[in-house]
Amino acid sequence: MHRPTATDPSFAPPGCDSWYVLAPVPNLQSGTDWNQVAERYGDSILKALGETMMPGLERHVTERFHMTPLDFQDRYLSVHGAGFSIAPILRQSAWFRFHNRAEGVDNLYLVGAGTHPGAGLPGVLSSAKVLDHLVPQIAGT
Numbered sequence: 001m002h003r004p005t006a007t008d009p010s011f012a013p014p015g016c017d018s019w020y021v022l023a024p025v026p027n028l029q030s031g032t033d034w035n036q037v038a039e040r041y042g043d044s045i046l047k048a049l050g051e052t053m054m055p056g057l058e059r060h061v062t063e064r065f066h067m068t069p070l071d072f073q074d075r076y077l078s079v080h081g082a083g084f085s086i087a088p089i090l091r092q093s094a095w096f097r098f099h100n101r102a103e104g105v106d107n108l109y110l111v112g113a114g115t116h117p118g119a120g121l122p123g124v125l126s127s128a129k130v131l132d133h134l135v136p137q138i139a140g141t
Contacts (some may be wrong), residue, residue: 001019001020001021001022001053002019002020002022003017003018003019003020004018004020005017005018016062021045021049023041023045024083024084025041025068025069026069027069027080027081027082027083028069028070028073028080028081028082029080032069034068034069034070035070038066038068039066041066042064042066046058046061046064068081069081069082069083084113093118094116094117094118095116097114097115097116097117097118098110098114098115098116099115099116100115100116100127100130100131100134101134109131109134109135110127110131111124111127111128111130111131112124112127115127116130117130
């Protein structure tokens with residue numbers, strides 16, 4: 001969860017708040033019909049948050065939207081609508097992601113959302129910084 005209004009009040013009308021919930025889901029290879037499932041999935045997320053971390057949340061929501069793997073495929077040209085590289089599972093998270101120095105192939109280095117440290121702009125930029133330090137070290141510069 002992220003609350004952009006904590007640092008930038010312009011993300012919501014005066015007196016309101018804005019929250020972003022990132023809920024990893026399977027890509028389009030799962031066969032999920034996001035046109036049928038998306039709204040219901042959003043409802044279940046609101047319900048779970050309202051019953052745990054944010055009591056009464058549902059009655060305070062005035063507007064909401066969602067993005068699905070269909071959006072990632074259509075808007076961002078992401079293969080199979082994947083927003084988290086190969087799969088949003090523990091074995092593809094943080095340290096378990098592909099490392100920046102490829103295994104089994106000499107002098108092959110990886111960078112991007114599917115590599116350590118992770119997806120999203122901060123993760124991809126961090127991945128590039130790791131590579132920036134790793135490659136000159138190997139090349140002897």
